[in-house]
Amino acid sequence: MTAAIEIQHLVRSFGKKAVLSDVNLTVQQGEIFALLGENGSGKTTLIRILTSLLAPDAGTVTILGTPLKGNENQIRQLISLNSQATTVDGDLSGRANLAFIADLRGVQSGKLVINDLIERFDMVDFIDRKVATYSGGMKRRLDIAMSLIGDAQIIFLDEPTTGVDPKARQDIWRLIQKIRDEGKTIFLTTQYLEEADQHADHIAFLNKGKIVLSGTPTEIKTSASPQSILTVALEDENGAARVLPERQFHAGSVVLPDDQVARSLKLLVNNDIKVVSLGPAKNDLETVFFNVAEEEANEVV
Numbered sequence: 001m002t003a004a005i006e007i008q009h010l011v012r013s014f015g016k017k018a019v020l021s022d023v024n025l026t027v028q029q030g031e032i033f034a035l036l037g038e039n040g041s042g043k044t045t046l047i048r049i050l051t052s053l054l055a056p057d058a059g060t061v062t063i064l065g066t067p068l069k070g071n072e073n074q075i076r077q078l079i080s081l082n083s084q085a086t087t088v089d090g091d092l093s094g095r096a097n098l099a100f101i102a103d104l105r106g107v108q109s110g111k112l113v114i115n116d117l118i119e120r121f122d123m124v125d126f127i128d129r130k131v132a133t134y135s136g137g138m139k140r141r142l143d144i145a146m147s148l149i150g151d152a153q154i155i156f157l158d159e160p161t162t163g164v165d166p167k168a169r170q171d172i173w174r175l176i177q178k179i180r181d182e183g184k185t186i187f188l189t190t191q192y193l194e195e196a197d198q199h200a201d202h203i204a205f206l207n208k209g210k211i212v213l214s215g216t217p218t219e220i221k222t223s224a225s226p227q228s229i230l231t232v233a234l235e236d237e238n239g240a241a242r243v244l245p246e247r248q249f250h251a252g253s254v255v256l257p258d259d260q261v262a263r264s265l266k267l268l269v270n271n272d273i274k275v276v277s278l279g280p281a282k283n284d285l286e287t288v289f290f291n292v293a294e295e296e297a298n299e300v301v
């Protein structure tokens, strides 16, 4: 099957600041793809390039088999973008907002499409109220519904669950899965690693302008080399940090690759540092990403 999105050697700077230095990525059709990365790592910049709002300095993007460059108008018919700057009009009702978008996109039988979305997104109770009275979660739901009007095959969602409460976040994830199950491709960014772990089909981690990890959540977690967590007495933390200067201690604990454990223990004991506990480190996404980011930072130094 043709890939939904194919990105090769993408580069983009702002002035002297290189934001994307060599991004390579494939997103398959019909999956929920989550792009993760720290604040300022370039996630929004990448989404803006993929949705033709910003031109790259170099590299290529292919959307559903068609090169983006030179075919922007055609490709805009195949995608929709739901950005952090929410596009709903607070003075209108939710229904009027939906109708406005349906008109704008020239959708035939707009009323039917809108009623169907209201049902499917469980918005009947509030859709005729002014949007200004909605909670953050309701607004997000409406926003996502708006991005489904028309015939977009790929839906870009920039941080769809940011700033809404845990219950509303769950509702939004359910909607996203529903959209995926209807055959659409979802490309989203998020700061919540646990949510991506739980709900995304494929994850990529953007760090220092490149994709440093990519795979299913399970692949990423099992690909990490085994690690241990070693804890020293709190009063010995400074001493331990001097003995192992290449490691970062947090509240007396440090994460070590298993092949470094024996050497580190010996150094600590020889320097009279009290080791309180030693056990396997959990390989959740947060730990894996934190370690990759730390490794990359050490390489640069």
Ligand SMILES: Nc1ncnc2c1ncn2[C@@H]1O[C@H](COP(=O)(O)OP(=O)(O)OP(=O)(O)O)[C@@H](O)[C@H]1O
Binding pocket: 014, 019, 037, 038, 039, 040, 041, 042, 043, 044, 045, 046
């Ligand atoms: N138009 C612009 N002009 C200059 N610098 C920009 C511009 N847009 C983005 N940047 C810079 O590029 C870097 C990446 O920004 P971007 O918004 O893509 O990151 P992000 O990963 O989406 O961050 P966040 O998670 O905080 O939303 C930042 O340092 C930002 O200041």
